[in-house]
Amino acid sequence: MKPFFTKKIDLNFEEAVEHVTGILKSHGFGIITEIDVKETLKKKIDVDFRPYKILGACNPSFAHKALQAEDKAGIMMPCNVIVQQHPDGTTEVSVINPEAAASGLNNEALNDFACEVTEQLRKVFKKI
DSSP: OOSEEEEEESSOHHHHHHHHHHHHHHTTOEEEEEEEHHHHHHHHHOOOOOOEEEEEEEOHHHHHHHHHHOTTGGGGOSEEEEEEEOTTSOEEEEEEOHHHHHHTTOOHHHHHHHHHHHHHHHHHHHHO
């Protein structure tokens, strides 16, 4: 089982971030964290890096259910979505596969629930 879903899209980097954020929101996922890797690496270690953002997507209802099933479920939260621009100018979006992430916790109730979250994120991924 792959730990993520990924594909290249025909949008520039900033358009892709807006597009992905909008689709996530339309499926009940808010962005609770946004890490600008390019900016962070420049500030912290003075390294130039390509445009790369990590979006921390969270659906509060899903988060609550996961934490009820497994108190360690927070290790998988938020659901990370990466938008990056490759050196050739192409833009790629990658979305975590919660089912793969949950499999390591060995909790049947959480695994069943992770399948539900994965299905929602697959719907998001198909619209990206």
